[in-house]
Amino acid sequence: MSLIDNREEMTYAEYLKWDEGKRCEVLDGQVISMTPARTPDHQRVLRELAVEFAMYLRGKECETFTSPIDVCLFDKKKTDINKIKNWVQPDLIVVCDENKIDNKRIIGPPDLAAEILSPSTAKNDRILKFNKYEEAGIKEYWIVDPYNQVIEVYLLEDGTYQRQGMFFRKDVIKVNILSDLEIDLKNVFLIEAEEEYEDKV
Template sequence: MGMPEGKQRYTYSDYVGMGEEFFCEAIEGIVIGMSPSPTPKHQDVVDELTAEFKMYLRGKECKAFSSPIDVCLFAEKETKLDDIKDWVQPDLMVVCDKDKIGEKYIIGAPDLVIEVLSPSTARNDRLVKFNSYEKAGVKEYWIVDPYNMSVEIYGLTGKNYRKLGVFGKNDILTVDTFKDFQIDLKNIFKE
């Protein structure tokens, strides 16, 4: 089943009415992605990063979640589903405010979002989602390129992102949100 025909803009209510087997993302009510399943290389990078974050955050207040889980970027607890026009499914995210973790979706902007590029999503991750995450107030945004084995990290300064660095497969990066957390990218990117 797909989105209702004849509509140009959708709400989260339209989306949840499609059933659990249907996945898509929307910005300002416009569907931006209904991607095929990820490649093994893409999923391996997501899984390795998820493992790093899960181990680091074990026993701490912040929680890491990997896709598929909906994030209603500009929603609050009281927001009606018909009023939600922006929802995404980041590859990985960290949420430090437990009140944002709803029963069925994340309510509002996560603290950190990681998108792992694939050929079908690169434009959205670098442009559409980048701008939406910035506008929503996601404090740290990573764009991970599994094919070039690199990680671009952006941090929110005021209302705008600034590039904090670009790291390659031989680098150890420090997670800006957690200054005592480092990731050896040799464990993430494998030949």
């Protein structure tokens, strides 16, 4: 995506001056996406994933958050906002370090991030964000395909993502960063997929 107003770079300080409700994601100072309206399929999957994580984490050290929430991938609370040039809004995150939870944003990489694919975001989620999440040190990354009802799980090993597996509606996923959480994907993909879709990611 081309930059807004043809700017060469954007900082988080500039972004904070935008009107409330107007959002974007930026990597290396470059705008990679504006927040689009979500489809019903996207909303259903995100809702059910959030329920699974939230119920398990209630009363525990880690917390889960859903988009829209800014995640400043490489920064600390003392970082000058004029120097922040990487922030994203993953669909779902899990944060186990309370020091990363600021009043208005998440500062530093979460422990887990999940992105739900759409035709307009698939390239960002599979390439741009994949690489930045790996670089930032997010331990576990889920790429969720609501159209084909599959979740790809990547684990960070020696600084590089390794695919743990692909999990379908009939499967149960073990959440690697949490010791005993398993999610039955029939509770996430509530409606059986049609055999064909007009648009696939």
